[in-house]
Amino acid sequence: MRKIRILIAKPGLDGHDRGAKFIARALQENGYEVIYTGIRQTPKQIALAAVQEDVDFVGLSLLSGAHNELFPKVVEELHNVGADDIIVFGGGVIPNSDIEFLKSKGIRAIFGPGTSIKTIVDFIENESKSRNSKIG
Amino acid sequence: MNQNQEIQKLVDGILNKQIRYIAKAISFIENSEYKIKKPFLKLIFPYTGKASIIGITGSPGAGKSTITDKLIKAFRNDNKSVAVLAIDPSSPFTKGALLGDRIRMQSHTTDPFVYIRSMASRGALGGLSQATKDAIKVLDAAGFDIIIVETVGVGQSEIDVVKVADCVVLIFAPGFGDEIQAMKAGVVEIADIYVINKADLDFAQKLFKEISDIANLSQKQPKPAVLKTIATNTFQESGIDLLKKEISNYLNFIKNSSNLAKKRQYFIESELIDTLSKAMIDKILSNQNIKSFFDKATIKKIYNKELNFYTVIDKIMEAI
Numbered sequence: 466m467r468k469i470r471i472l473i474a475k476p477g478l479d480g481h482d483r484g485a486k487f488i489a490r491a492l493q494e495n496g497y498e499v500i501y502t503g504i505r506q507t508p509k510q511i512a513l514a515a516v517q518e519d520v521d522f523v524g525l526s527l528l529s530g531a532h533n534e535l536f537p538k539v540v541e542e543l544h545n546v547g548a549d550d551i552i553v554f555g556g557g558v559i560p561n562s563d564i565e566f567l568k569s570k571g572i573r574a575i576f577g578p579g580t581s582i583k584t585i586v587d588f589i590e591n592e593s594k595s596r597n598s599k600i601g
Numbered sequence: 602m603n604q605n606q607e608i609q610k611l612v613d614g615i616l617n618k619q620i621r622y623i624a625k626a627i628s629f630i631e632n633s634e635y636k637i638k639k640p641f642l643k644l645i646f647p648y649t650g651k652a653s654i655i656g657i658t659g660s661p662g663a664g665k666s667t668i669t670d671k672l673i674k675a676f677r678n679d680n681k682s683v684a685v686l687a688i689d690p691s692s693p694f695t696k697g698a699l700l701g702d703r704i705r706m707q708s709h710t711t712d713p714f715v716y717i718r719s720m721a722s723r724g725a726l727g728g729l730s731q732a733t734k735d736a737i738k739v740l741d742a743a744g745f746d747i748i749i750v751e752t753v754g755v756g757q758s759e760i761d762v763v764k765v766a767d768c769v770v771l772i773f774a775p776g777f778g779d780e781i782q783a784m785k786a787g788v789v790e791i792a793d794i795y796v797i798n799k800a801d802l803d804f805a806q807k808l809f810k811e812i813s814d815i816a817n818l819s820q821k822q823p824k825p826a827v828l829k830t831i832a833t834n835t836f837q838e839s840g841i842d843l844l845k846k847e848i849s850n851y852l853n854f855i856k857n858s859s860n861l862a863k864k865r866q867y868f869i870e871s872e873l874i875d876t877l878s879k880a881m882i883d884k885i886l887s888n889q890n891i892k893s894f895f896d897k898a899t900i901k902k903i904y905n906k907e908l909n910f911y912t913v914i915d916k917i918m919e920a921i
Contacts, residue, residue: 493697503704519624
């Protein structure tokens with residue numbers, strides 16, 4: 466059976482990764498293999514790491530306010546390397562009014578402050594069911 | 602598409618050095634039973650044996666990932682393509698894993714001649730994961746010049762890396778016990794090169810002397826080199842270029858003597874036994890006649906001493 470792999474990444478100039486590390490650790494506790502790539506990554510670095518690691522999900526965390534710029538760029542870079550099947554979700558300090566825009570750019574879900582881990586795990590489980598790759 | 606076509610697509614992708622297929626192939630190996638992946642492994646086997654395989658091992662926090670990062674850079678300066686398998690432990694309780702080695706190496710992610718893959722140990726206890734050997738074959742077939750295998754942080758007896766690496770580099774950092782630790786059997790014995798990292802810290806010189814004594818007593822040919830590094834030092838000489846040189850010298854030495862061939866034959870021998878054990882277990886467990894020998898009722902009878910454990914084993918062996 467395929468083990469679900471998740472990349473947790475922080476794009477752009479934001480050094481505050483307590484939330485990202487917390488999520489990474491919490492997802493490990495729920496049985497997933499989690500790769501954390503550290504702070505200050507470019508969208509291209511994140512997309513290429515996602516491909517090399519063959520992950521099913523990329524979780525982006527950003528507190529700087531540049532999410533409308535950087536989150537869609539990650540989706541775009543994934544598209545450029547033929548990895549549209551990788552599901553992108555995001556979290557951090559993101560105003561409700563931006564969520565619709567981000568979803569229209571291919572970010573499947575946004576989890577704001579106070580989201581329970583169970584909500585994220587349920588999202589991952591539901592999305593995984595609809596993914597069907599026979600090999601790998 | 603059927604299974605055979607999918608496998609052929611993977612193989613073609615690997616031989617064309619396509620990163621997506623290389624990555625998919627490693628997942629396929631990690632997630633599949635032996636009999637499912639065997640046809641794939643059979644197809645790539647003829648393309649293996651060209652890469653130089655370097656093992657990086659040492660205790661947690663010694664600096665394995667940081668040294669690996671700097672080694673990638675040093676080999677890239679020589680125009681060599683580099684693949685890395687970085688193994689971190691899986692939780693024995695949740696089966697999850699937090700794979701963090703890549704953080705140190707992220708600057709190489711956009712280099713098309715570098716491939717980095719984090720692997721979870723998935724219950725294997727020898728410092729590698731079950732799938733590491735086969736993942737090496739994929740990277741070898743894809744034509745990488747150098748494959749670096751970074752083990753989980755090891756203690757005293759996780760020595761599986763010696764069954765896959767042409768050159769094993771063992772990394773120490775000051776502060777992990779006295780010289781008696783370095784004299785014990787196990788991990789300390791497997792090194793072809795010793796590195797004292799964090800050489801700017803207290804007691805590094807003392808550790809260097811102790812390890813040099815151990816290296817001098819070694820019966821290995823050539824005697825293991827002992828080096829000092831400060832892997833995080835980007836302003837002055839970090840010692841990594843010297844390490845790269847020692848690794849290259851070592852690889853050349855064993856290539857020109859018959860030692861490399863001997864090593865690789867030893868790898869094959871140990872892998873034959875491993876793979877055969879797995880294949881036999883698969884075969885035995887899928888045999889309907891044998892299954893009845895260890896159903897719940899039988900186990901209960903053994904527990905109640907109505908059946909002798911070893912008689913059951915004898916019966917199973919007869920039925921094969």
